[in-house]
Amino acid sequence: MAMTVNSSGSSAGALFSAAGIGSGIDVTSLVTQLVAARKAPLQNQIDSQTSKTQMQISALGQVSAALAALQSALGPLKDGSALNAHGVAVGDDTILTASSHDGAVNGSYQVAVTQLAKAMKASSGAFTDSNAAVGTGTLTITVDGQAVNLDIDSAHASLGAIRDAINGATDNPGVSAAIVTGTDGAHLVLRSTRTGAANGFSVSSSGGDGGLAALAYDPAASSGNGLTVVDAAQDAQFTIDGLAGSSAGNTVSTAIDGLTLNLAAPGSTSVTVSSDTAKATSAVTNLVNTYNSFIGIYKNLTRYDAASGSAGALIGDATLNSIKGTLAAVFGGAANGSSLSAIGVTLQLDGTLKVDSGDLSSALSNGGGSVKALFGGSDGFAAKLDSALDNWIGDSGILETRTDNLNDQLSSLSDRQSELDSRMAALTTRYTRQFSALDTLLTKLNSTSSYLTQQFDALTAANKNK
Known part of the structure; x- marks a missing residue:
């Protein structure tokens, strides 16, 4: 059996044209192309499903945000704060x-x-300065039956230290202290922290050296008080x-x-x-504008452009169509025997709402009774709309559940992506090993071919010489 190997221009050499170990096979390029061909359809499927899922999550987010805004706009009409202003x-x-x-x-x-x-304010007599000693003993301050007893020792007997003791007492009944210095000297000024006749204070002293009597005040005493009332407590x-x-x-x-x-x-x-009809007018107008914003989002997400062939992310979506239909029925229906049209809000042919400011003003002119009747009560417009919104955007609402399911799909697609990457990495390793072995084999065959060619050439030359 004869075998011919052309190392310089054979068909194998044309196929494996890039540099290899020795045969001319471009192993890396070949493996990359083969793996890419195997991976492409699976990768395209994952990418397509991921893109579609992400678009749906984003679209549902837009719908949820629009409905949440609608529920927020309903709030002042539901609780009556806009109508009772x-x-x-x-x-x-x-x-x-x-x-x-x-x-x-x-x-x-x-x-x-x-x-x-007024709050009661009383001032002591004049002392040299805040460091002047007043006296020792127990100083008792009483406000409306509540008292604090301050034990003043010789180390804390100065005007400033007594001020600090009063202000720092944890059970202070409601008196603050300050030092006011005039031309005659420093005065300890006590002031009730609350106004009113019942919040006036009295001050008494006991024990010690008797010096604290200079700060005493008894409202029932006509004389002998150390403090002088600057402002009497009054209602x-x-x-x-x-x-x-x-x-x-x-x-x-x-x-x-x-x-x-x-x-x-x-x-x-x-x-x-x-x-104040301005708040009610603003609340109704805001509700209408928010509903119209939802309609705009709905149209964008369900549109179809025949010229470009592009479609909205939720075109034909049963959930979104159901939400839109329910909202249209609520806004266009009756509540408590009346309707939005009775206060100047009407449903247009394009699905949006329109406010007639004149009719709304008339409905609010008598204190807003007709508007309150429309929105209030368990059968009112606010209750009906809020119930539907809770079903859609509550913690366990339809849109939240759908979004959770779509996020689970994304997680599953991520797992599929990881699995595909692992499989393709293993395939790359296997192909690289196989083609490297082929490259080695072809290198050996090329070497053998060169040797045989040399031998044939030598034999031919020898025969010619004979």
Whole structure:
């Protein structure tokens, strides 16, 4: 059997043209191409499924965000805060200011402030300076039946040390201390931390060297007090439409339902409460705009462009179509025997909502009763919409469940990718070993071919010489 090996121009040499160990086989390139050919269809499948899954997760995220915004916009109408809002006008805001809260009703009041609440302030006699010794013993400060006993020893008997002891007492009943220095010397000034007649204080001393008597104060005593009252503790006094009232503080929140009065100076002024329709108008408009934003997202995710052949990430998606249909039914349906159209909100042919500002203003003109009736109660618009939204975007809602499932798919695809990479790495190793062995074999054959050629040439030359 004859075998011919052409080491310089054979068909094998044409196929294996790059540099190898010795045969001319480009093992690396060959292995890379073969492995890539095996991997490509499987890799394309994983990439396609991964891309589709990621697009769906992103799309569901957009839907969830839009529905969460819708639920947030519903909040002020659901809890009534936008519908119960009131504005307060004060005739003279140098006398008092006012704000409304839950329970306010429309009306006008005449408020006369005769005196403001004050905190008690009392001052000691003059001492040389803050280091001057006052005395030793027990100093007792009492406010409205609560007392603190301060034991003052000789090392802490100065005016400054007594100040620090008062301010640092953990069971201080409500008195602060400061040193005020005038031309006559340093004074220890005590002040109630709360206004009102009940928060006035008394100071007594016992034991020690008797020096603490210089800080004593008994409101029942007509003489012998060491402290001089600078400001007497007093309650605020006022009348509302002639009805007398008082308060320990200058912030009064129990005199008129739903109003807080901040008293500033003696005098008389009017206080008028009226419905604030601006908040209700803003809340309804915001709800409409948020719904329209969802419709825009829905259209984008379910569109189909015939010219380019491109489609939205959730085209034909049953869940999204169901959500859109339910929302359209709620917004276009009845609640508590009325509908959104009764307050000027109508459903358009393109699926969006439109607000007629005139009709909405009319619905709010009587204190918003018709709007409250539409949104309130267990059968109201707010309850119906909120129930549907909870079913979609709650912690165990449909969209959350779908997103979790899609993330599980991504995790599975990642595992498939790792498995494919491992298989292709093993295939690369096997191919490299096989083609390297072939390269070695061809190198040996090439060497044998060269030897035989030399021998044939030598034999031919010898025969010619004969």
